[in-house]
Amino acid sequence: MIVVSARSARITRVLLGAGVRGLFRSRLGLVSASTRRAAFAAEWRRAFEELGGAFIKLGQMISVRPDEFGDELAGEMARLRDQVAPIPFARLAPVIERSLGAPIGELYASIDQKPLATASVAQVHAAVLARPYRPVWGEELPAGAEVVVKVIRPGAADALRADVAEARRLATRRVVRWMLRGVDVDSTLKEFADSLERELDLRVEGRIADRFAFDFRPDPKITVPRIVWTHAARRVLTMERIYGWRLSELNEAELAGVDAHGLAVHGATAFMRQVMLYGRYHADLHPSNLFVTPDNRIAYLDFGIVGHLTDAERGYIAQVLAGFVYRDADRALRYSEKLGVVVPPQKVEKVRAELGELLDKTMAGGSTDFRHFGFGFLGLLRRNKITIPGGYGLLVKSLATVEGVARRLYPDIDIMDVAKPFVTRMIGDSIGSPEQLQKRVPAVWRAAMRELLA
Numbered sequence: 001m002i003v004v005s006a007r008s009a010r011i012t013r014v015l016l017g018a019g020v021r022g023l024f025r026s027r028l029g030l031v032s033a034s035t036r037r038a039a040f041a042a043e044w045r046r047a048f049e050e051l052g053g054a055f056i057k058l059g060q061m062i063s064v065r066p067d068e069f070g071d072e073l074a075g076e077m078a079r080l081r082d083q084v085a086p087i088p089f090a091r092l093a094p095v096i097e098r099s100l101g102a103p104i105g106e107l108y109a110s111i112d113q114k115p116l117a118t119a120s121v122a123q124v125h126a127a128v129l130a131r132p133y134r135p136v137w138g139e140e141l142p143a144g145a146e147v148v149v150k151v152i153r154p155g156a157a158d159a160l161r162a163d164v165a166e167a168r169r170l171a172t173r174r175v176v177r178w179m180l181r182g183v184d185v186d187s188t189l190k191e192f193a194d195s196l197e198r199e200l201d202l203r204v205e206g207r208i209a210d211r212f213a214f215d216f217r218p219d220p221k222i223t224v225p226r227i228v229w230t231h232a233a234r235r236v237l238t239m240e241r242i243y244g245w246r247l248s249e250l251n252e253a254e255l256a257g258v259d260a261h262g263l264a265v266h267g268a269t270a271f272m273r274q275v276m277l278y279g280r281y282h283a284d285l286h287p288s289n290l291f292v293t294p295d296n297r298i299a300y301l302d303f304g305i306v307g308h309l310t311d312a313e314r315g316y317i318a319q320v321l322a323g324f325v326y327r328d329a330d331r332a333l334r335y336s337e338k339l340g341v342v343v344p345p346q347k348v349e350k351v352r353a354e355l356g357e358l359l360d361k362t363m364a365g366g367s368t369d370f371r372h373f374g375f376g377f378l379g380l381l382r383r384n385k386i387t388i389p390g391g392y393g394l395l396v397k398s399l400a401t402v403e404g405v406a407r408r409l410y411p412d413i414d415i416m417d418v419a420k421p422f423v424t425r426m427i428g429d430s431i432g433s434p435e436q437l438q439k440r441v442p443a444v445w446r447a448a449m450r451e452l453l454a
Contacts, residue, residue, distance in 0.1 A: 007162065007163075007166070008166050008169075010051075011051060011055075011163070011166050011167075011170070012170065014047045014050055014051055015047055015051075015170060017047070018040075018043040018044055018046065018047035019040075019043070021043045022039050022040035022042075022043040022044070025039035025040075025042075025043065026039040026040065034072070037070055037072040037073070038072045040072075040073070041070075041072040041073040041075070041076040041077075042076055044073060044076065044077075045059065045073075045076035045077055045079060045080065048077070048080060049080060051163075052084060052120055053120045053159055053160055053163045054120070054159075054160045054161075054163030054164050054167070054196065055163060055167075056080055056119075056120055057120070057121070057160070057192070057195075057196060057199070058167065058192050059077040059080045060077065060080055060284075061191075061192050061195060061305075062074060062077040063075075063077035063078040063080070065390065065393055065394065065397070066375060066378060066393065066396075066397055070382070071375055071379065074397075078286075084118055084119060084120050085118070086114075086115045086118045086123060087118075087123065087153060087154070088113075089111075089113035089114075089115075089125065091154055092123060092125075092151045092153075092154070095151055095152070095154060095235055095236065096149065096151060096236050099233035099234065099235050099236040100231055100232075100233060100236060105130075106130060107130060107231055108127040108128060108129065108130055108147075108149070108231075109127075109128040109129065109130045109143070109144060110127065110128045111125055111126070111127040111128075111149065112125055112126040112127065113125070116148060120153075120156065120159075120160070121152060121153065121156050121160065121199055121200065122150050122151055122152050122153060122156070122202070123150075123151055123153055124148050124149065124150050124151075125148065125149045125151070126146065126147075126148055126149075126241065127146075127147050127148065127149045127238070128144055128145070128146060128147070129141060129142075129143055129144065129145045129147055129228065129231075130143060131143050132145075133145075133228050133230060133231075135226040135227060135228070135229075135240075136210045136213070136214075136226075136227065136229070137210060137213040137214055137217055137226070138213060138217075138226050141226060141228065141240060145240070146240075146241040147228060147231075147238050147239060147240055147241050148225075148238070148239055148240075148241045149231070149236065149237070149238050150202060150236070150237045150238075150239070151235065151236050152200060152202065152234075152235040152236075156200075157200050160196055160200070161196075164189070164192070164193050164196065167189060168189055171185045171186070171189060191390070195304075195305070199304055200234075201234050202232065202233070202234060202235065202236065202237035203232060203233070203234060203237070205237060205302075205303050205304065206227040206229070206232055206237050206239070208303040208306055209224050209225060209227055209239070209303055210227055211280065212224045212280070212282070212300060212303065213226070215273075215274070215278045215280065216270070219270070220297070221263070221266045221270075221296070221297050221298060222266075222270055222297065222298055222300070223242065223293065223297045223298070223299045223300075224299070224300050225239040225240040225241075225242055225299075225301065226239065226240040227239050227240075228240075242291060242293065242299045242301070243291075243293065243294065244291030244292055244293040244294065244299055245258070245291060245292050246288065246290075246291060247286075247290060247292075247405060247408055247409075250292070250408060250409065253292050256294060258292050258294070258296055259296055260292075260409040260410055261409070261410045262296070263292055263296065263297075263298055263409055264405075264406040264407070264408075264409035264410035264413050265406070265410065265413060265418065266298065267290075267298050267402070267405065267406055267409070268402055268403070268406045268413065268415055268418040269418055270298065271398075271399075271402045272418055272419055272422045273422070275307075275309065275314065275317065275395070275399075275422075276314055276317070276318065276422040276423075276425075276426055277314075277422070279308060279309040279310065279311065279313075279314055280306060280307070280308055280309075281306065281307045281309075281395075281398060282300055282303065282305075282306060282398075283305040283306055283307040283394055283395075283397075283398045284302065284304055284305035285398070285401050285402060285405055286401075288301070288302070289301050289302045290405065292409075305394075307391065307394050307395060307398060309391075309395075312338075313339060313391075314426060315426055315427075316335045316336075316338045316339050317335075317339070317395065317426075318422070318423045318426035318427055319331060319332075319334075319335035319427065320332050320335045320336055320339070321416070321419055321423045322423050322427060323335065324359065324362075324370075324373055324416065325416055325419075325420065325423065327356070327359045327360065327363060329352050329355040329356040329359060330352065332355060332359075332377075333348070333351065333352060333355065336392070339389065339391075339392050340387075340389035340391075340392060341381065341386065341387075341388060341389065341392060342386070342387070343384075343386055344386075347384055347386070350384065351380065351381075351384055351386070354380050354384075355377065355380060358373060358376045358377065358380060359373070361376075362376070369403075370399055370400055370403045370415045370416060371400040371403055371404060374396040374397075374399060374400045375396070375400060377396070378393060378396055399415070402415065403415040
């Protein structure tokens with residue numbers, strides 16, 4: 001006898017209902033492909049919103065993967081907001097005390113029982129440190145410093161894992177496979193489950209924040225919350241409280257004297273440093289994760305999705321961007337292949353021609369639009385049924401997001417102008433490296449001899 005839980009039955013009903021409504025909204029598929037995709041995307045987003053929990057988190061992961069799920073679904077999922085009803089602080093207090101091994105009154109001079117933010121995984125409360133603390137990076141946090149305390153909600157881990165198990169069960173159904181045809185459902189769910197496990201250990205977020213603080217320690221325009229490690233554990237994370245304006249509040253920021261133009265350029269430059277120099281980049285920039293502060297700084301928050309690049313990958317990315325800047329489709333394709341975008345021989349000419357047209361359109365009028373190019377390139381690859389590696393799509397989405405963020409601060413910014421010095425440096429370093437010179441000298445010598453003896 002198979003026992004189906006109430007939650008399982010509800011998930012099945014809501015998701016299948018979304019699929020049926022998508023079919024009707026798309027007139028059983030008799031509308032254009034883009035209209036059909038948009039109809040299904042809207043229904044899936046509403047379903048994920050209704051189900052909450054792990055489905056909100058899965059939707060947020062989908063939102064940064066237009067390469068895998070398409071622009072329509074990624075765009076809809078970007079609208080998801082993980083807001084749930086708060087739970088009483090009395091239920092969180094034992095979690096804090098057990099995790100940190102001390103009474104709350106010894107850890108904090110005060111803690112606000114009304115939450116600053118609530119989500120399916122954690123709840124955040126404002127607090128004041130009882131004692132000074134010397135962080136890994138940055139100046140000491142004195143006694144009385146304002147902090148925020150992030151706490152994993154009781155029962156959240158089990159509930160989220162149960163949702164993941166249910167999503168995996170549903171993914172075995174043929175109707176679901178048909179609706180998600182073209183998506184590697186199994187690897188996507190595995191990637192999501194791994195990401196969720198990292199999010200359930202708040203120490204991971206703390207370590208990544210410290211790494212970013214180290215990377216940007218010489219930069220007075222970038223700030224990252226300082227982590228209070230004496231007040232941190234798997235289920236609790238205490239960090240410096242940072243005040244500022246979200247991107248949706250820029251008018252207020254400018255009225256307060258914030259230099260939006262300067263911060264836009266600096267923010268775009270900081271992202272290029274993350275990609276080209278450090279090989280680590282914040283891959284989930286949205287209004288809640290990025291503040292501008294009253295003292296004219298950019299604050300990075302919430303390091304739930306972070307991209308990582310090897311030295312070789314950073315060099316290849318520089319070459320792909322150079323192909324974009326100089327309208328060199330061959331270069332862009334050649335180095336994209338080194339990043340895992342493999343175009344079958346029989347499709348190379350067609351893809352090269354389409355990419356050339358895309359580059360010409362993007363660069364028309366002398367201005368560049370990376371978002372148009374990046375998403376256009378991903379769409380081109382999807383149309384030609386070429387597999388897009390997850391990391392490649394994530395980087396394209398992140399670059400496009402950074403351009404969008406920068407333009408909200410400064411509409412006339414050209415993201416490729418910001419990228420050019422980094423691209424030039426990366427390519428120059430690559431050409432001048434001893435390894436490359438050793439490889440190239442014999443070929444250069446042979447070419448010189450042929451020319452002299454001709």
